[in-house]
Amino acid sequence: MIELRNVSIRSGSFVLSDVTLTVPTGGYAILMGGTGQGKTTIVEAICGLRTVERGSVIVGGVDVTRFKPADRGIGYVPQDLALFPTMTVREHLEFALRIRRAARTLIRDRVADLSHVLGIEGLLERDVHHLSGGEAQRVALGRALAFDPQVLLMDEPLKALDETTRDRLCELLRSVQRDRGLTTLHVTHSRTEARALADHLLVIESRRVTERPLTLLATREDHADGSSSSSPGSATRLHERTAS
Amino acid sequence: MPHRHPPESPPAPTAVTAPSKQAHRAGSDLPFLALMGGLGGSYILLILAMLAADMVYTSPAHFAAALAKPEIQFAVRLTLISCTISALLSIWVATPLAYLLSRFQFRGRWLIDTALDVPVVLPPLVIGLSLLILFHLPIAGGNLEEWFQRHLRFRVTFQKPAVILAQFAVACAFAVQTMRVTFDQIDPRAEQVALTLGCRRSQAFLKVVLPQAWRGLIAAFTIAWARSLGEFGPILVFAGATRMRTEVLSTTVFLELSVGQLEAAVAVSLLMVMAAMAVLGIVRLVGAKVH
Numbered sequence: 001m002i003e004l005r006n007v008s009i010r011s012g013s014f015v016l017s018d019v020t021l022t023v024p025t026g027g028y029a030i031l032m033g034g035t036g037q038g039k040t041t042i043v044e045a046i047c048g049l050r051t052v053e054r055g056s057v058i059v060g061g062v063d064v065t066r067f068k069p070a071d072r073g074i075g076y077v078p079q080d081l082a083l084f085p086t087m088t089v090r091e092h093l094e095f096a097l098r099i100r101r102a103a104r105t106l107i108r109d110r111v112a113d114l115s116h117v118l119g120i121e122g123l124l125e126r127d128v129h130h131l132s133g134g135e136a137q138r139v140a141l142g143r144a145l146a147f148d149p150q151v152l153l154m155d156e157p158l159k160a161l162d163e164t165t166r167d168r169l170c171e172l173l174r175s176v177q178r179d180r181g182l183t184t185l186h187v188t189h190s191r192t193e194a195r196a197l198a199d200h201l202l203v204i205e206s207r208r209v210t211e212r213p214l215t216l217l218a219t220r221e222d223h224a225d226g227s228s229s230s231s232p233g234s235a236t237r238l239h240e241r242t243a244s
Numbered sequence: 245m246p247h248r249h250p251p252e253s254p255p256a257p258t259a260v261t262a263p264s265k266q267a268h269r270a271g272s273d274l275p276f277l278a279l280m281g282g283l284g285g286s287y288i289l290l291i292l293a294m295l296a297a298d299m300v301y302t303s304p305a306h307f308a309a310a311l312a313k314p315e316i317q318f319a320v321r322l323t324l325i326s327c328t329i330s331a332l333l334s335i336w337v338a339t340p341l342a343y344l345l346s347r348f349q350f351r352g353r354w355l356i357d358t359a360l361d362v363p364v365v366l367p368p369l370v371i372g373l374s375l376l377i378l379f380h381l382p383i384a385g386g387n388l389e390e391w392f393q394r395h396l397r398f399r400v401t402f403q404k405p406a407v408i409l410a411q412f413a414v415a416c417a418f419a420v421q422t423m424r425v426t427f428d429q430i431d432p433r434a435e436q437v438a439l440t441l442g443c444r445r446s447q448a449f450l451k452v453v454l455p456q457a458w459r460g461l462i463a464a465f466t467i468a469w470a471r472s473l474g475e476f477g478p479i480l481v482f483a484g485a486t487r488m489r490t491e492v493l494s495t496t497v498f499l500e501l502s503v504g505q506l507e508a509a510v511a512v513s514l515l516m517v518m519a520a521m522a523v524l525g526i527v528r529l530v531g532a533k534v535h
Contacts, residue, residue: 069439082433086455
C-alpha cells in the first residue's frame with residue numbers, strides 16, 4: 001500500500017500542503033491533473049527525492065518519510081526516463097541487483113526473465129542512445145523492476161509515444177503489474193491510458209488530491225471519443241474538462 | 245447556345261516575372277562571413293606569426309646546443325614531471341569540489357565561488373608571494389615550512405615541492421571551472437534514479453556520474469597541465485630559479501634571457517610549444533578514443 005497522510009512539500013516558492021492519498025496493495029492508481037499541479041512533486045516525495053516538511057509517507061505499512069531513497073524499495077520510472085548514458089541495456093537491468101551484491105546466477109536469471117517479459121532480449125548488448133521511445137521505456141521499466149520492488153511509481157511513462165506503441169505498453173504494464181502484484185501509482189494526462197489501466201482514479205486540482213470514481217472516465221468517454229482521444233493535446237484538454 | 249468546355253490542353257507554364265520592387269531579398273552572406281573570418285583569423289595569424297618568427301630566429305644548431313645542456317635537460321625532465329603531478333593533483337581535488345558546487349545549494353557558497361576566482365584573477369606573482377608568506381608565517385612558535393621538515397622530512401620552499409605547489413595553486417582553479425561546467429551539463433536525474441535503485445550517493449557518483457564526466461576530466465587535466473607548463477611568476481618567487489634544482493622550462497627561458505642567450509631562450513620556447521602541443525594532442529586523442 002502507498003499512503004500519504006497530510007503531507008506538505010515545499011520546493012522554492014511551490015508549496016503542496018496536506019496531501020492525502022491511498023493506493024491499496026496490488027492496486028493500479030492513475031494520478032491525473034493539470035500542468036503545474038504537483039503530480040511529479042508527489043511522486044518524487046514518495047520515492048524520497050523531495051523532502052517532506054510535514055506528514056507521513058507510508059509504503060507497505062512502513063513509515064518511510066525519513067528514509068533515504070535507496071532504502072524505500074520503490075521502483076521509479078521518471079518522466080524523462082533518465083537512462084544511464086554510459087551503460088548497455090543489460091547493465092541497466094543488472095544495476096539494482098549489482099548494487100545489492102546479488103549472486104551472479106540470480107542476476108543472470110532475473111535479466112533473462114525481465115528481458116523476456118519486456119520483449120527486449122534482442123537489445124541487451126545495445127547502448128541506450130539509439131533505442132526507440134518504446135524500447136527506452138521498456139528498459140526504464142526493467143531497470144525499476146529488476147530488484148523486485150512491491151511498489152512502482154511511473155511519471156508520465158508513455159508520453160511522446162505513438163498510439164500503437166502506447167497501447168502495447170499499456171497491455172504490458174497491466175500484465176506485469178498483475179503478475180507481480182505491484183502496487184502502482186502512474187501519473188498521466190491521457191484518459192486513454194487511464195481507462196486502460198486504472199483500478200483507482202486520483203485527481204489533483206487546486207493542489208488537492210481526491211479519489212474519483214472510474215465511471216468518470218467512462219462517462220466522459222462518450223464525449224471523448226467523438227473528438228479523438230488519441231492525441232496528447234486532446235487528452236489534456238479533456239482532462240482539464242474533467243478537472244474543471 | 246450550349247456551354248462548351250474548351251478542349252483540354254496542358255496548362256500554360258506560369259510566366260517567370262522579375263521580382264517586384266517590394267519583394268524582399270536577403271542579399272549575400274559573404275560580407276558577414278568574410279568579416280567574421282577576418283576578425284577571428286587575425287588572432288590565428290598572430291599566433292602563427294609569433295611561432296614563425298621564433299622558428300626563423302633559431303636554427304637546428306641552436307636547438308641541438310640548447311638540448312645538449314645538462315641544465316636544460318634537467319629542466320625538461322622537471323617540467324614534464326611537475327606538470328603531470330600538479331595536473332593529477334588538480335583533477336583529484338577539482339572533481340569533488342566541482343561536484344559539490346554543482347549539486348548542492350548551501351549557505352556561503354558565494355564565498356567559495358569568490359575564493360575560487362582569486363587564483364584566476366590575481367597576478368601569478370602574488371600567488372607565489374602568498375605561498376612564500378604562508379610557509380614562513382610564525383604559527384604557534386613555528387611555521388609551516390618547519391612542520392613539513394619535522395613531520396614529513398622534506399623541505400618545500402625553494403625546492404621541487406614548491407614548484408609543484410606553485411603550479412597546483414593556479415592550475416587547480418582552472419580544473420575546477422572545467423569540472424564545474426562538466427557536472428552542470430550532466431543531468432542529475434540519472435543519479436537520482438540510481439539513488440532510488442539502492443545506491444548510496446558515493447555509488448551513484450562513481451557508477452553513474454563519473455563515467456559520464458570522462459571528457460570533462462580529460463579537458464580539466466589538459467587545462468591544468470597547460471597552465472602548469474606556462475606557470476612562471478609563482479615558481480620564481482616560491483621555488484626560486486636555481487639551476488639543476490628548481491629550474492623548469494619557463495624559468496629556463498627567463499634565465500637564458502637574463503644572461504643574453506636569446507637563441508637558447510627562443511629554442512627552449514619552441515621546445516615548450518612542441519611539448520604543449522604533443523601533450524594536448526595525446527590527451528585529446530585519448531579523450532576521443534574513450535568516447
